[in-house]
Amino acid sequence: MLSCPSCESKHTVKNGRIHNGKQNYRCRDCGRQFVQDPQNKLIDQATKDLIDKLLLERLSLAGIARVTGVSELWLQRYVNAKYAAVSRRVSVKREKKGRLTIQCDELWSFVDHKGNKQWVWLAIDAKTREIVGVHIGNRSEAGATALWQSLPPVYRQCAICYTDFWAAYAAVLPSKRHRAVGKESGLTNQIERLNCTLRQRISRLVRKTLSFSKKVDNHIGAIWYFIHHYNASLPV
Structure with missing residues (x-):
């Protein structure tokens, strides 16, 4: 029986599967959900910089995910946050009054x-x-x-x-x-x-x-x- 990573209780049960099909577990004592041998992939800054550039080209999000090797779920969340932070006002150089x-x-x-x-x-x-x-x-x-x-x-x-x-x-x-x-x-x-x-x-x-x-x-x-x-x- 697997131990809970939070409280170390052995009172755990299977609780469906996560997005990649891996078995998910839940601790009946503290409620913590976890997977066995988690392998979370950290996205480095170089990959994020590449994604920022690819968002400026005619690529779908699915295409960007294939090119960079990130999950579509992570990419969608990253894009949501980036677009929400974009200013909705133009920034132009100052022009003197005159013929424009x-x-x-x-x-x-x-x-x-x-x-x-x-x-x-x-x-x-x-x-x-x-x-x-x-x-x-x-x-x-x-x-x-x-x-x-x-x-x-x-x-x-x-x-x-x-x-x-x-x-x-x-x-x-x-x-x-x-x-x-x-x-x-x-x-x-x-x-x-x-x-x-x-x-x-x-x-x-x-x-x-x-x-x-x-x-x-x-x-x-x-x-x-x-x-x-x-x-x-x-x-x-």
């Missing part, structure tokens, strides 16, 4: 099923190519308002805003500084190119994917995680 130009667009996505649409609203500085505004939600005027409010104050005060003809922009953006244009004008080409980059680098945004998010918080966290990396990697 931004391009805005929306990117379709979904969570859990395609009926649960989530739109990624983006604003990019046409000169520096920094992402200066972000909102993830529906495609209503409320979404356009949230995008506008996410912009740093200097952009809300000075920037000329180029968008497509989606009506929500006209309802929210200042009319004197809003320019609705078609793709043929080339005045929204940078934000359109950014949309392609996001779909190429974030597996959750691929149009036909099995790597979709099941939780809105993780969906938003994954996008913000990439956005911070994208801005930090731009040349000074």
Whole structure:
């Protein structure tokens, strides 16, 4: 009979199996649950650093688990904590008041099923190519308002805003500084190119994917995680 590792009682019974199929035991005296000859695998910092980089590429969590040799359960918990800690505000270099130009667009996505649409609203500085505004939600005027409010104050005060003809922009953006244009004008080409980059680098945004998010918080966290990396990697 196995002894309890906590109280050393021999009054133990089998209590199902753990996630990897190993026999689980329970002590009837103190209630401690345990397995025989536990072999907990500690994840070193080098593996965590590699995972942080792989999260920025178009890989599913199952793929990352296969590459790094960690369990999917551990990886999901690690990712949940990482995405929860990601800031939901853009960090951009300070711009002086003057002639600023931004391009805005929306990117379709979904969570859990395609009926649960989530739109990624983006604003990019046409000169520096920094992402200066972000909102993830529906495609209503409320979404356009949230995008506008996410912009740093200097952009809300000075920037000329180029968008497509989606009506929500006209309802929210200042009319004197809003320019609705078609793709043929080339005045929204940078934000359109950014949309392609996001779909190429974030597996959750691929149009036909099995790597979709099941939780809105993780969906938003994954996008913000990439956005911070994208801005930090731009040349000074």
